[in-house]
Amino acid sequence: MLPLPRSITVQPGSFVINDPATFLSTLSGEIDKTLPPEGYRVTVTPTGVSVVGGSPAGAFYGVQTVKQLLPTVVYRAAWQDDGPWEVPCIEITDSPAFAWRGCMLDVARHFMPKHDVLRFIDLLAMHKLNVLHLHLTDDQGWRLQIRRYPRLTSVGAWRRESMVGSRQHERFNGRPHGGFYTQDDIREIVAYAAQRFVTVVPEIDLPGHTQAALAAYPQWGLEETEVSTRWGISRGVLNTLPETVAAIKDIFGEVLELFPAKHIGIGGDECGDREAQSRYALELYSFLTAHGRIPLGWDEVLEVPDLPPMTIAAWRGPGVTEAIASAGYEVVACPDTSVYLDYRQSDDPREPIPVGTVLTLSDVWHFEVPDHERVLGAQVNLWTEHADSPRTVDYLAFPRLSAFAEAVWSPQPSTYDMFVHRLTTHLKRLDAAGVEYRPLDGPLPWQERPDAAGWPRDRAEREAELRKQTQFVRRLGAPDGDH
Amino acid sequence: MLPLPRSITVQPGSFVINDPATFLSTLSGEIDKTLPPEGYRVTVTPTGVSVVGGSPAGAFYGVQTVKQLLPTVVYRAAWQDDGPWEVPCIEITDSPAFAWRGCMLDVARHFMPKHDVLRFIDLLAMHKLNVLHLHLTDDQGWRLQIRRYPRLTSVGAWRRESMVGSRQHERFNGRPHGGFYTQDDIREIVAYAAQRFVTVVPEIDLPGHTQAALAAYPQWGLEETEVSTRWGISRGVLNTLPETVAAIKDIFGEVLELFPAKHIGIGGDECGDREAQSRYALELYSFLTAHGRIPLGWDEVLEVPDLPPMTIAAWRGPGVTEAIASAGYEVVACPDTSVYLDYRQSDDPREPIPVGTVLTLSDVWHFEVPDHERVLGAQVNLWTEHADSPRTVDYLAFPRLSAFAEAVWSPQPSTYDMFVHRLTTHLKRLDAAGVEYRPLDGPLPWQERPDAAGWPRDRAEREAELRKQTQFVRRLGAPDGDH
Structure with missing residues (x-):
């Protein structure tokens, strides 16, 4: 089973399902509030299958x-x-190790x-994950209809062309x-998503990463521009004119109508303009908390002096999650070197558009979510510069997402060999679901990308770079930090 | 409503649906065998909604x-x-004009x-169409696992690269x-498909259009080759060695296990080798009819002397369907100049990769399926050389497929203006279903393809070409034809 449940007891005997279709269409769970809310108990005896959950979500996971x-x-x-199907008698008791078990999907690039x-x-x-963090806006596209600002989509939702391969090669x-x-x-x-107990956390990334919005409404920026056709960080940044701040609040007003999630992503990352970064973080903190929501920002937002208590997505390498939690912020762990699913899956020369450090299935499975009361959980991040179709998203996501599901759900240690053994069965489930995952021995011939060059990074070099970038974060988290 | 039902009588009053979710989850039909099998009657009164079908398919269409x-x-x-929803009191009696209401989808290119x-x-x-003709194999790819010949997919299911735009431009x-x-x-x-009353008719196109198979098993052909990277007709053709004929029958044996459809596509088109064309048409005629099936071939197969009574997909222009029916063959009408959905939707310079003749929404709606006892019905053909993703298939198919659905279902004349009026509502249904159709006023900016040139054809010139190509078909159908 995957993710591995907390406790499994196999007993003698089995239950025979004589009518699989009816069995499945009526399979559901009871609620027992003494179980953890997302926990469940599955009991198979010779006379039947029982599912009991601590809440509807728990019952769903039991199913x-x-x-x-x-x-x-x-x-x-x-x-x-037509069956019959035979299910071994078994008792499974389970509940997740972490409450935030997410995936960020970049639908902007x-x-x-x-x-x-x-x-x-x-x-x-299917993997018992419960957060879909939708990265809805970026320099290369704005993907959310906003009634009050129609040019965000009529102008901002498309670009003239795209880069092919990583940005160093300048190919379009x-x-x-x-x-x-x-x-x-x-x-x-x-x-x-709600029917499947998945919360959709929207992200409107700003004040950097806004070139698509600035192409639509140049008065919000510093100069005329077009929706970016390039990967990498653009220079575009929101200005802090009162009209611009008001427009952004209008936008977030519509976002709040659409998304009931407690957390709302505001970005705050990779922005050279400290004044704009501070202004929007603080304005949106006030706006969102006034509406009973919590802002979610990337860890760069901690650069804002006296940042109030928002939730931080800690992405820049190992160690940062703990430092931020120690500094008093709630954190979602998503260190790039452990869970960035756009990073190359091997150093096999056939790997398509290899970027970032090597991030193997084993690396993801071995990811340990830091255990701290302010660590809500973890998420993988799936940036899509190099995933121009859902087929490529499948390739990047699976089976690494299956390994992550276990890292964030299963509190019990397993061994990687045992995981791979269970994964072999799980891949048949993915086959049935039509997932075009990366085979364990490398890409299928048609998953290769000889037409598009990547930019592989060395892990030690990348970690050194990250350490330098995040020194200030570590200082925040130190016992005598300046927070 | 679309396709337009045979009879609609609106009555005073309405039925109020207080609980839409329950209403929909329990919506189903009774059977009344006095109705035509695919026909139905929908009656809305102030007290309820009743659906009665002549068969389960009819009830499904009523729903x-x-x-x-x-x-x-x-x-x-x-x-x-949460509703309430109000439905006007109405009585609708309906049944289709034709039994074969299909779409050929090319999943090979x-x-x-x-x-x-x-x-x-x-x-x-949703459009009350009932045949999906799957074009599973061609020069550019073999898409069906065959247990006995694994190289058909390990070698034949992928190509090194593809042409961009139409073949004249030689760009890869x-x-x-x-x-x-x-x-x-x-x-x-x-x-x-069966749950939705759609029959899947498989097509293994041969003896031409087989370059992908020949790349996998060169002994079936005349020379070594690779899966074609080019559009257009390749030279590759199956040889007629006994081992090759036997292998092809093995393949069709597996096809018959998988597809319960009465008709099985055998291709027979665009093949310069008359001997191979005849040999395979006759061998497969015997093989398939011995198994209780009917071969379906493209109209070129009529070039085979003394062709036995198989079903013909008549694609080469207007008039051919009637000639073939007159010659004694059952026919599915699919004239390219009326229902080839890869043909350009307008002569707007923004039209992406314009190929073929102009085939507007109006042209498709005005298509008249010839009324002859041996005309089973009609299908659109959706070739995908220039549709490299499901998004582009949406663009090519819709809303022209909606117009075709009316042409093949609705026996009652409407007017094009009235159709467009009803289509306006129907487009909202397509929006809800997430269909990226071509807007009536032209492509969205991101549906354009300035990177890929087409090859637009003139209609008069194309029709002259078709008349010349199909002279022999017309002779077959003439009262003193040589058949």
């Missing part, structure tokens, strides 16, 4: 576990199998159509790219 | 019609709307992942492309 006891055909949209997002949510839920494809979610689409995505 | 009376949110995967095929089936069913992208359906995937697709 997911039962599905893993059945033939993999249950992961298909339609099938004909490459748009993912709505129905593909729904499918991605299915895959998260001449092909427009675009797309956006209507507010109705968002309501559908949010409702669909 | 599709009821959905068109409801808010478009019913086309979304999840929604929150560009592979479409399984889950996207399932979604495409949903869209066909350097990027591998591939993918295939496992036999389990096919069972899922077939079962999923």
Whole structure:
């Protein structure tokens, strides 16, 4: 089973399912509030299968576990199998190690159509993950309809062309790219996710990473621009004119209508303009907390002097999560060198568009979420500069996302060999679900990208760079830190 | 409503749906065998909604019609709307004009992942179409797992790179492309389609259009080759050695296990080798009819002397369908100049990769399926040389497929203006379903393809070319034809 449950006791005997279709269509769970809210107990005896959850979410996870006891055909949209199916008698007691078990999906660099997002949510839920952090805006595209500012999508939702491969090579494809979610689409995505106990955390990244918005409304910036066709950080930044601040609050007002999540992403990263960075972090802190929400910012936002207590997504390498938690902030751990799924999966020369450090399946599985009361949990981040279709997202995400699901759910230690053994069965589930994952021995021939060069990084060099960048964070977290 | 039902009588009053979710989850039909098998009657009175079908398919179509009376949110995967919804009192009696209401989808030139095929089936069913003709093999790729010949997919399912734009320009992208359906995937697709009353008609195109197979098993051909990276017809053709004929029958044996459809596509088109064309048409005629199936060939197969009575897909221009029916063959009408959805939708310079003749929404809507006892119906053909993702398939297919659905279903004349009026509402249904259709006033900026040149054809010139090519077909159908 994957992620590995807390306790499994196999007993003699089995339950025989004579009518699989009816069994599955009626499979559901009872609630027992003495269990942890997301916990569950699955009991298979010769007379039946019982699922009890600490809440509807727990019952849902119990059902997911039962599905893993059945033939993999249950992961298909339609099938004909008259059974009988035999399920071993078993008692499973389970609950997650962390409350925030997420995936950030970048739909700004490459748009993912709505129905593909729904499918991605299915895959998260199948892995007992419960947060989809949607990176909705960036220099290369604005993907969310805002009623009051229609140019954000009529102008900002598409770019003339895109880079092919990593930015050092300066190659472009001449092909427009675009797309956006209507507010109705968002309501559908949010409702669909909620049915699967996945919270959609939206992110409007600012005041940097806003070139698409600035192309639409140049008066919010410093100069005329177009939606970026390049990867990497652009110079565009929001100005701090009162009208601009007011417009941004209007935008967040519409975001709050659409997304009931407690956390709302505000970005705050990779911005050279300290004044704008501070201004927007503080304005949005006030605005969001006044509406009962909590801002979520990338760890650069800690550069803001006297930053109030928002939640921090700690991405810049190992050690930063603990430092931020020690400094008093709630943290979601997502260190790039452990959970950035756009990073190359091996140093195999066939690896498509290799960027970042090597981040193998084993590396992700071995990721340890720091255990601290202010660490809410962890998420993988899936940036999509180099994933121009859902097929490539599948390749980057799986099976590393399966390994992450175990790292963030399973409190019990397993061994990597045992994980790989269980993964072999799990890959058949992914096959049934139609996931075009990376095979364990390397890409399929048609998953290679000889046409697009990457920019592989060395891990030691990258860690040194990160240590330098995050010195101030470590100081915040030190016992005599300046916070 | 779209396609327009045979009879609609609006009556005073309305039915109020107080609990939309429950209403929809319990919406189904009774069977009344006095109705036409695919026909139905929908009756809305102040006390309820009744659906009666001549068969389960008819009841299913009745339910599709009821959905068109409801808010478009019913086309979304999840929604929150507590109602009440009001449905006008109405009586609708309906049945299709033709039994074969199909779409050929080319998954060979560009592979479409399984889950996207399932979604495409949903869209066909929503339009009351009932045949998905899957073009599974061609020079540029073999997409079907065959247990006995694994190299068909390990070698034949991918190509090194693809042409960008139409073939005259000789531009290539350097990027591998591939993918295939496992036999389990096919069972899922077939079962999923059957639940929606869509029959999946497989096509293994041969003896031409086989370069991908010949790359995998060169002994079946005349020379070593690779999976084609070019559009257009390749020289590759199956030889007629006994071992090759036997291998092809093995392949069709596995095809018959997977696809319960009465018709099985054998291609027979665009092949310069008359001997191979005849040999395979006759061998497969014997093989398939011995198994109770009917071969379906493209109209070129009529070049085979004394061709036995197989079903013909008549694609080469207007007039050919009638000639073939007169010659005694059952026919599916699919004239390129009326229903080839890869043809350009307008002569707007923004039209992406314009190929073929102009084929507007109006042209497709005005297509008249010839009324002849041996004309089974019609299908659109969606070739995908220039549709390298499901997003582009959406663009090419919609809303022209909606117009075709009306041409092949609705026996009652409407006017084009009235159709466009109804289409305006229907586009909102497509929006809800997440279909990236071509807007009526031209492509969205990100649907344009300035990077890829097309090859627009003139209609008069194309029709002259077709008349010349199909002279022999017309002679077959003439009263003193040589058949």
